[in-house]
Amino acid sequence: MTKADNMLSILWMLRSGKQMTAKQLAEKLEIHVRTVYRCIDSLCASGVPIIADSGPNGGYRIMDGFSESPLLFDEDERKGLVHAAIFAREAGYPHSEALDRAVDKLKRYTNEKQLDRLERHGGGLSVIYPAIDGKYRTFLQTLEEAAGQGRTLEMEYERGKGEPSPPRSFDPYGIVYWKGSWYAVGHCGYRGEPRSFRVDRITVLRETEGRFERPVSFSAKDFLLGNLLSGAGSQELETVKIRAGEQALNELCRHWLFGHALAERCPGEAVFRLERSTLHTYVPYFLMPYSTALAIESDLLVRRMAEAASRMAAHYEAMLSQSQSQSQSQSESREEDRRR
Missing domain, CATH: 1.10.10.10 (Winged helix-like DNA-binding domain superfamily/Winged helix DNA-binding domain)
Structure with missing residues (x-):
């Protein structure tokens, strides 16, 4: 045996x-x-x-x-595990290889009919996420293990536009997957307070001998969401009423920013309470792909969208004019060469 x-x-x-x-x-x-x-x-x-x-x-x-307790999985449980492994692998889950090995074991002890059914279910699901390189996955693994073991790390981070930040100690409380990106949430020794960091901007991650205890009531997910929506209770809010088709309104209400700012919803109409600062920056460019499908009641937002659209139109008109000038210049040059 x-x-x-x-x-x-x-x-x-x-x-x-x-x-x-x-x-x-x-x-x-x-x-x-x-x-x-x-x-x-x-x-x-x-x-x-x-x-x-x-x-x-x-x-x-x-x-x-x-x-x-049962040692065998029923058909729905097997299918769920196969699909979960696909999601985990494509999203860059740090222990996706271990999950794949578990699925391989599951397949190894199934009969031919069960295996064929599993393969067909697995081939019927596809997930598209940004490519995850080896360094990124290693960082995720290190962060997750440090969070579970209460081990302090030393981290170097790129703040944006290629600007490096000074090395800092970091107590990872957890990792969070949100909108195609992984975030590390924990106590930052440099700032002396809880912070969140994009894992793909981490440049160096080292283990240390330090240890920490995660606060019992701390939620990495709630902190990240609150950080992304920081100031909602202290900044001035603008009431924005949007009328549109049900599909467009449903998409808006599912979005992380609009969903949390939803104040009222009825057929063909939704009312949002949005921070004024987001109306000057993020919101106009997010709504622009909807083109003329939205009717907006907010002078501030309508004015900001008109300004943003004018800047975009001027930008592309300049590009078009430059392209036409270049084409005309090349045509005249070819004509002159032909005459010679």
């Missing part, structure tokens, strides 16, 4: 609820007792909660409750 067969046989015998010694297991399987020890170690490493009781009446047993 192979090691896998021995491990499975030991597992089934212990699942009966009986306590058995290594010698009893060895005699049942007709293998050496040292082989039993190695199999038990491998089962424990795989996550099976085997308890070893010492003494005259000791032996191996499985923790209460585990023997009644």
Whole structure:
């Protein structure tokens, strides 16, 4: 029998609820007792909660409750695991390779019909995310492991436009995936307060001997969202009423900024309470792809969209004029060469 067969046989015998010694297991399987020890170690490493009781009446047993739990997955559970592995791998999940190995094990112990069904389900789902390079994935793994172990890291970060920031100590409380990007949230030693960082802007990440305790009530997800929407309670808000088709309004209400600013929703109309600062910067350019499909009641926002559209029109008209001038110049040059 192979090691896998021995491990499975030991597992089934212990699942009966009986306590058995290594010698009893060895005699049942007709293998050496040292082989039993190695199999038990491998089962424990795989996550099976085997308890070893010492003494005259000791032996191996499985923790209460585990023997009644199912070791096999039904069809929907198998399909869910396959799809979850696809999502995790494409999103850059730091332990996606381990999840792929788990799915491989799942496929290894299915019959031909089940395997064919799994392959068809896996081939029926595609996920498109930005490419994740090896360095990025390594950083994610380091951050996740440090968050779980409470280990302080030393980090160097690119603030934008290629500007490096000074090295800082960083206590990672968690990593968060949001809108195609990974963020690390934790206590920044340089600022002396919780901060969030884009993982793809981290340039150097080193392990240290430092340790930390994550605040019990801290939520990395809530902090990141609150940080992205910072000042909502302290800055002046503008009421913006938008009338449009249901599809366009539904898209707006699902967006992270508009969704949290939604004050009222009725058929064909939505009312938002937005920070004035976002109307001067982000909001006009986000709404521009909707073209004339929106009717907006907010003089400030309408004026900002008109200004942004005028700047965009002037920019592309200048490009078009330059292109036409170049084409005319090239045409005249060719004509002059022909005459010569």
